[in-house]
Amino acid sequence: MKKVTRKYLLVYLGISTVIGISLVGCSHTPPRPVELDQARMTYAEARDNPQVASRAPVALREAEEALL
Numbered sequence: 001m002k003k004v005t006r007k008y009l010l011v012y013l014g015i016s017t018v019i020g021i022s023l024v025g026c027s028h029t030p031p032r033p034v035e036l037d038q039a040r041m042t043y044a045e046a047r048d049n050p051q052v053a054s055r056a057p058v059a060l061r062e063a064e065e066a067l068l
Helices: 003-026 034-048 050-055 057-067
Strands: none
Touching (some): 034 050, 050 057
């Protein structure tokens, strides 16, 4: 095998390995934290409570922004 051909073969092998590893790494989504789901449920309960909405609108808005 010629040196040039062997060199290109190694370059192509390296590039394809990097691409393959990148695709495998990006193919799964990380699990959602349970705490985030709990915080969103608690926020929804507070938002639906008329006393919270009337007595703490600023805190309710801050909580909404924090969850986005």
